[in-house]
Amino acid sequence: xxxxxxxxxxxAAGFARGELKFDKPVQEFHRVPxxxxxxxxxxxxxxxxxxxxxxxxxxSCGCTTASLPKNTFAPGETGQIDVKFTFGSRKGPTxxxxxxxxxxxxxxxxxxxxxxxEPLTIAPALVYWKVGEPGEAKPVQLNVADGQKVGVKSVTxxxxxxxxxxxxxxxxxxxxxxxxxxxxxxxxxxELTVQTDFPPDAPRAYTIHARVK
Numbered sequence: 001x002x003x004x005x006x007x008x009x010x011x012a013a014g015f016a017r018g019e020l021k022f023d024k025p026v027q028e029f030h031r032v033p034x035x036x037x038x039x040x041x042x043x044x045x046x047x048x049x050x051x052x053x054x055x056x057x058x059x060s061c062g063c064t065t066a067s068l069p070k071n072t073f074a075p076g077e078t079g080q081i082d083v084k085f086t087f088g089s090r091k092g093p094t095x096x097x098x099x100x101x102x103x104x105x106x107x108x109x110x111x112x113x114x115x116x117x118e119p120l121t122i123a124p125a126l127v128y129w130k131v132g133e134p135g136e137a138k139p140v141q142l143n144v145a146d147g148q149k150v151g152v153k154s155v156t157x158x159x160x161x162x163x164x165x166x167x168x169x170x171x172x173x174x175x176x177x178x179x180x181x182x183x184x185x186x187x188x189x190x191e192l193t194v195q196t197d198f199p200p201d202a203p204r205a206y207t208i209h210a211r212v213k
Contacts, residue, residue: 019048020073020100026111030199032118033091042081042098042110046073053103057081060097063088064112083112091116119148119198120206128211129184137180140208142194144173150198155208159190162210166194179210188212 022044029038046052053072059065064085073079085096098110120142127138144150149172155164161182169176181188192208 019046020044020052020108021047022110028113029201030115030119033087033116037084037086038114040083040112042083043078045078046075049075051075054100055103056101058099064096066098085112085114087116117145119145120150120196122206122208126209127179128213129181131184131187131212133184135181135184137178140177140179142175142177150196153195153197156193157190159188161188162190164192177208179208181212184212
């Protein structure tokens with residue numbers, strides 16, 4: 001009887017506790033160097049029956065900051081840790097760990113993974129014709145970085161007199177944008193916007209410049 005009572009008390013004590021459960025403790029982003037930084041938001045909920053207090057949130061280096069507006073969360077309450085990672089001169093795959101220290105000194109690691117690279121390169125970024133020369137279409141090559149899959153959703157022009165069509169030489173890997181003026185009788189300027197589907201969380205657009213000069 002005594003043993004059964006002790007076990008019941010221990011079980012109750014184990015159940016009556018607070019616990020933070022993160023929706024996505026590991027987050028992955030693809031960004032280009034020009035973006036400069038990435039913002040990640042780690043949301044959580046106290047799934048236990050007691051309040052939970054976070055003693056400290058610590059990042060792995062000075063290039064990463066983390067903020068938590070409050071420290072104590074009631075049962076069922078949600079919260080969010082905002083993390084900002086500044087690239088500096090970094091390129092390639094980067095991993096940052098954010099450590100969340102609880103009141104009982106236990107730690108919850110949050111994993112931020114960022115790929116800093118140019119998933120798509122454009123060559124040439126400028127095509128032009130001289131006034132009066134034949135207005136033949138000129139190709140622009142879009143090459144996807146090795147190991148990536150990038151889809152081109154559309155190409156639009158800021159000038160209806162300079163148009164573009166896109167061909168998938170190797171879908172997801174290589175595309176050709178053919179740029180053509182209506183004629184070359186006068187000077188024209190256009191910006192062609194290439195809209196992609198990558199990265200999924202923030203699809204990127206690229207610009208091709210076209211001129212009749």
